[in-house]
Amino acid sequence: MKKVYVGMSGGVDSSLTAALLVEQGYDVTGVYMKNWAQDLPGWACPWREDLADAKRVAVQLGIPFKIYDFQKEYKQKVVDYMIEGYKTGITPNPDIMCNQEIKFKLFLDAALEDGADMIATGHYARRMPLDDSPASSAEPTAPRVSQRSASSAPPVLGHRADKHATLRASTHPRISSEPEAPVGQFGLFMAEDKNKDQTYFLYRVSSKALKQVLFPLGELTKPEVRAEAKKRGLATAEKKESMGICFVGKVDIKDFLQQYVDTKPGAIVNQKGEEIGEHDGAIFYTIGQRHGLDVGGGLPYYVVDKDIDKNIIYVSTDLDDERLWLKEIKLTQPHWINKAPKSDTKLQVRTRHRAPLVNSTVTDANTIKLDDPIRAVTPGQSAVLYDGDRVVGGGVVV
């Protein structure tokens, strides 16, 4: 009987995950990962309730229950990564980091060491064995060498890319790119419920880890999960969705950062070059952002760029501002789940959770040319590439 350790957060999804595995005959152990337990000014960390809920469900299911304390590692690998990223002017994605470093590395390793054969989580994603004929190779297009599109790249983009590349290089990037895994075994696929699919956050999971991971909810829709949980009388069946940074919760990111970073007021400059207001720290703002600028009158302003060194944020009322619509994305720290795509491979990409897929061409390991421009592609966020339902991999936007 396979021994499976299930990450139980105290929510419906992971609760039902555990229940399903028990029913499927696995030897299930529930594990609550204690990653964050600190209150913040004006915000109480719900870890006690979450732990209690997870434990309650474990008791209902009659499975062993454990607590793994990863607070130290979570702080280092996820929170510090996030804080450092913001300091350099990018907009990091802590949840992707959390999956890479904590759930599918630390937790996996700890579980295996503890005697588990596999781990499982309540993610909406699917894992399936790949055929011998690797589905990874999409038909190669015109057999030309990857051509740089220097001409088509807007000057602004080039400038910005360089700027951020420099910034990143000066820090210690915490996202480590996995060595290319051998083709084979398992691929990561979008969930059946395209509305809840969470593969965007999982593209940095290694194929090695995928061999030992189960996603029992991959074939279910959210309403079904709710119904099934209710049918089984799980204590968390009606629990409200939790949102925000995983394990930390719905904290105001600005309030959170202010606990760790000192900032100074700076200028808000519009598309005409006029200073139209003052912000309280450029690191708090991200590309495409509209609210929080406190500048009113006429049309809404959107952040189109920022200069972290000068502490200036650039805004525009022009919805078609060229700085807001990129046709090409430059990546750093690429990570491919099974195999890197060949040059000029046609794939689909998304640059944020739940965003529609956009047809694109991977011209080389770190360049994606988009068929249609994407709004507010943001440095620090990830671009994830799909081949149909299969997650090919992706990288961090530079």
Place this chain on the structure above:
RNA sequence: UGGGGCGUGGCCAAGUGGUAAGGCACCGGGUUUUGGUCCCGGGAUCGUAGGUUCGAAUCCUGCCGCCCCAG
């Protein structure tokens, strides 16, 4: 202190006699396992003091403030 114009919620801005549109910002809520986007909801008696009128933000007068022309 010669002439002209303006002053509506934090900002922009409709409304010129019938009892305050709309947008932005902000706040609250919703969507969302990051940030962001998006969606819904919320606020003013109209610079001020009088007058005319059944009734005024809308007409008249004084005052205050601002802008332009006045070279």
